[in-house]
Amino acid sequence: MKEDDLNRLEHSDEVKRIVDISKVLYDKDKSANTPRSFDSLMKEINRREGTPRKVAISPWWLVAACLIGVLIGWNFPFEDAPKNEKLALNDTVYITEKHTDTIYQQVQVERKAFQRKERREAVSTRQMEAQTITPPVVRNEMSLPDLKSIRPATSGRSLAQENFPIHLLVSL
Amino acid sequence: MRIFRSYRQDTDEELMRRVSRNDTTAFEEIYTRYAKRMQGFFIRMLGYDIAKAEDFTQELFLKVYESRSAYEEGRTFSSWAFSMAYNLCKNEYRHREVVETHELELNYDSDSTEEPAFEKIYDQAVFENQLSISLTKLPADQLAAFTLRYNEELSVSEIARILDCPEGTVKSRLHYALRSLSQSLSMYNPIKP
Numbered sequence: 001m002k003e004d005d006l007n008r009l010e011h012s013d014e015v016k017r018i019v020d021i022s023k024v025l026y027d028k029d030k031s032a033n034t035p036r037s038f039d040s041l042m043k044e045i046n047r048r049e050g051t052p053r054k055v056a057i058s059p060w061w062l063v064a065a066c067l068i069g070v071l072i073g074w075n076f077p078f079e080d081a082p083k084n085e086k087l088a089l090n091d092t093v094y095i096t097e098k099h100t101d102t103i104y105q106q107v108q109v110e111r112k113a114f115q116r117k118e119r120r121e122a123v124s125t126r127q128m129e130a131q132t133i134t135p136p137v138v139r140n141e142m143s144l145p146d147l148k149s150i151r152p153a154t155s156g157r158s159l160a161q162e163n164f165p166i167h168l169l170v171s172l
Numbered sequence: 173m174r175i176f177r178s179y180r181q182d183t184d185e186e187l188m189r190r191v192s193r194n195d196t197t198a199f200e201e202i203y204t205r206y207a208k209r210m211q212g213f214f215i216r217m218l219g220y221d222i223a224k225a226e227d228f229t230q231e232l233f234l235k236v237y238e239s240r241s242a243y244e245e246g247r248t249f250s251s252w253a254f255s256m257a258y259n260l261c262k263n264e265y266r267h268r269e270v271v272e273t274h275e276l277e278l279n280y281d282s283d284s285t286e287e288p289a290f291e292k293i294y295d296q297a298v299f300e301n302q303l304s305i306s307l308t309k310l311p312a313d314q315l316a317a318f319t320l321r322y323n324e325e326l327s328v329s330e331i332a333r334i335l336d337c338p339e340g341t342v343k344s345r346l347h348y349a350l351r352s353l354s355q356s357l358s359m360y361n362p363i364k365p
Contacts, residue, residue: 005347006343006346006347006350009347009350009351009354010350012354014354014358015350015353015354018303018350018353018354018357019322021299021300021303022303022307022318022322022323023322023323024300025300025303025304026212026216026319026323027212029212029215029216029220030208030209030211030212030215031208033211033212033215033222033225033226034208035207035208035210035211035226035229035230036226036229036230038200038203038204040230041203041230041233041234042196044230044234045234045237048234048238056196
């Protein structure tokens with residue numbers, strides 16, 4: 001019954017006009033009053049939840065930032081910039097560059113010559129030791145020319161022939 | 173790629189599924205679609221108090237976001253949101269009843285019972301003004317049913333879900349609302365002989 005009454009009312013011209021005008025007013029109210037921004041809503045949500053607002057970085061902003069970075073880098077004279085090479089100016093020291101290098105030089109060690117030298121030193125040390133332990137008389141006898149030596153002297157004669165009489169005289 | 177994806181093609185329900193997974197962009201799309209509608213509904217339901225309607229719109233979307241995980245799949249977002257909006261209005265009416273102990277406060281100063289001047293009877297502006305006044309004088313449940321049916325153009329079954337009552341009750345409320353408006357505006361309506 002109510003449904004029939006409702007249909008009848010809805011189709012009457014009077015009610016149709018009321019409905020149409022109320023719709024126009026409703027739409028006018030909606031368009032005249034803009035709701036608050038979404039950002040303010042999110043701020044309120046974050047405030048209630050107690051979380052800091054996330055910074056939303058648009059990918060387009062990232063691309064733009066990269067392009068600006070490339071342009072700045074392209075035009076910046078990194079290599080051609082004149083360097084201030086002055087180290088001191090009016091009692092003020094400007095340290096422009098501190099650089100320390102360690103240079104290693106490769107040296108070739110002569111192995112054989114080194115060994116020979118070592119051996120020579122060892123022999124002379126042994127001789128020195130022999131001299132220190134030999135008594136003077138024995139040393140004198142040791143210094144006498146070997147008569148049995150057949151080694152020729154520089155003059156062509158044997159060593160004994162060359163030196164013997166003088167040695168005798170000196171010892172006597 | 174998700175960053176460049178637009179949600180404009182998605183349905184409200186798909187967007188709400190994303191919102192329940194903390195997708196802020198989907199929530200922004202929902203807000204863009206519904207903020208004006210909801211604010212218009214609040215303006216009508218709260219007696220043309222614009223500042224209060226703005227507050228209520230923000231409050232409603234805060235509630236939508238807070239209860240995003242409670243959103244039931246399969247339910248239309250519009251009826252869910254309107255039922256929350258209507259509950260907010262009902263709370264406001266209760267609050268007003270306690271504070272003022274009388275009907276909704278009207279922002280319009282003119283008295284509808286006053287006899288209009290003859291030349292103004294058929295004036296469109298006067299009729300619109302009187303219609304606004306008459307609407308604010310309707311009981312809240314009838315006003316909600318009227319606004320949702322004839323301004324938001326929702327079906328009777330949807331309105332029944334929003335107002336949480338049987339469809340017959342919705343029809344009854346609509347009938348009373350139309351009859352009441354028709355009677356109060358009869359002297360301003362040029363169509364009536």
